[in-house]
Amino acid sequence: MPQIFALADVNAMYCACESVFDPRLRGRAVVVASNNDGCAVARNQQAKALGVKMGQPIFELKDLMENHGLVVCSSNYALYGDMSFRFMQVLAECAPRVIPYSIDEAFMDLTGINTVVSFEDFGVQVKAKVAQWTGLPICVGISTSPTLSKLANHGAKKYPATKGVVDLTDRDRQRKLLSLVPVSEIWGIGSRISKRLEELGIKNGLQLADADPKWIRKHFSVVVERTVRELNGIPCHDDLLEVGAAKKQILTSKSFGTPVTQLATMLAAVTTHATRAAEKLRGERREAGFLSVFMSTSRYADGERYANQQGLTLPFPTADTREIVRHAVKLARTLWRDGYRYNKAGIMLSDFREPGACQSDFFNPIEDTDRAKGLMSTLDRINSISGKGSVKFGREFHKDRSWQMRRGNLSPAYTTRWADIPVVKC
Ligand SMILES: [Mg+2]
DSSP: OOOOEEEEEETTHHHHHHHHHOGGGTTSOEEEEOGGGOBEEEEOHHHHHTTOOTTOBGGGGHHHHHHSOOEEEEOOHHHHHHHHHHHHHHHHHHOSEEEEEETTEEEEEOTTGGGTSOHHHHHHHHHHHHHHHHOOOEEEEEESSHHHHHHHHHHHHHOGGGTTEEEOOSHHHHHHHHHHSBGGGSTTOOHHHHHHHHHTTOOBHHHHHTSOHHHHHHHSOHHHHHHHHHHTTOOOHHHHHHHTOOTTEEEEEEEEEEEEOOHHHHHHHHHHHHHHHHHHHHHTTOEEEEEEEEEEEOSSSSSOOOEEEEEEEEEEEEOOHHHHHHHHHHHHHHHOOTTOOEEEEEEEEEEEEOTTOSOOOSSSOOTTHHHHHHHHHHHHHHHHHHOTTSSOOGGGOOSOOTTSOOOTTOOOOTTTOGGGSOOOOO
C-alpha cells in the first residue's frame, strides 16, 4: 500500500487568528506587524492584493489604512501559539499520525484511510472540522510524498475551484500540476538553486521531476536529489521535515517512547527539546522573543485525556540555551498535572529578530552578552565536532530516559561524527 501524506496549512495564519476574534476584520485587508509595530510580518490575501509587501515598514501603509480600509494588528504570539495548538489538536482527532511542521502547518499520514473514505472527502471533513472548532481557514493537499502534498496544498490555495482541498494521488494529475509550477515554487528549492536549475534548462516542476537524480546529486546536493525522488512519489520525508522547516518559528516535539508520569522526567524532556530548539535558533542566526510549551496525553490510551499549552514573551529576545531552558521549565511546571500518562511534549520558539536588534532596558539589563554568546558558540562548536549532545545541561541528565525515542539499537554515526569513526588497532 503506498504511503499517503496530507499537508494541512492555515491560510494567512496570523491574520486569520486576528479575524477569528474580531469579526469586523473578516473580508478586509489585514496586516500583522512585527514587535513595536515596525513592519509587516503577515498579510492576508486582500492585503497582498493591495500591494503590501512582506517586511514593509508600517509607516508606509498609512494611505492604505486611511483610504483602503487596511487594518494593522500588533503581533500577538500568545494568541497564535494557542490557536496553533488547537489546530493541531483537531488534526490529531482526524488522522492516525500528525507531524507538526510549523506554527500553521502539519503533515498527516493518511496511508490506507481511503478504504474508509475518499482522500478528497477526508480533506473536506478536516477542513470543515478545523473551521468549526477553531474558526481558522485551512487548505489540504494530499499526495504520495510530503513534497507532493505541499505542491497539492499550493494548488488548493491557488485555484479557488478546488475549494481548498486537492487530492493529488493520481500520477497524471501530479505531472499536470508539476508542469504548471515554476521550479522555484517546489518545496525545498530556494532562490539560489532555482536560478541554477533554470540556467540548466529546468524551469518547471515537471522538468525537475524528470531530471536524473544521480546527475542532480552530482551538480547540486543530496537534498535536491531527494526532492527529485519525492516529486516522483518516493517519500524521503524524515530528512526533508528536518531540512526544509519554515523559519518563522522553530518547533521541536516528539512522542515519548513510553508514557511519562513523573514531573522530573517531563522536565528532562522539555529541557532536551528547549536545548535543541535553541541550537537550531542559533543555527539560523536569530533570537526569539516568544516561547511556548505544550504537553498532552495520548488519545489512544485509556483514562482521562489532558492537553494544554502556554506561552510567554521573553524578557528580552535571546538564543541563549540557559534562558530558554529556564523559561521552558517554568512553563512546563505550570502545565503539569499529576496523575496523567503523558505521551508528548514540545517547544515552539517564535517572534524572531536579528541578534542585537533589541536593546536591553534599564530594568532588565542583558548581562554579559558577549560572554554568553561566546559560551553558546563554543558549546555549538564542541557539539558539532564531537556529536550532538556531547555537552549537555544538567537537567537533561535524568535517570529515567525512557521518554526518549526507542533507539536502543542505534549504530554509531560512523561517517558523520569524528568521535564515532571506527578505529583499527594493529
Ligand atoms: Mg499558512
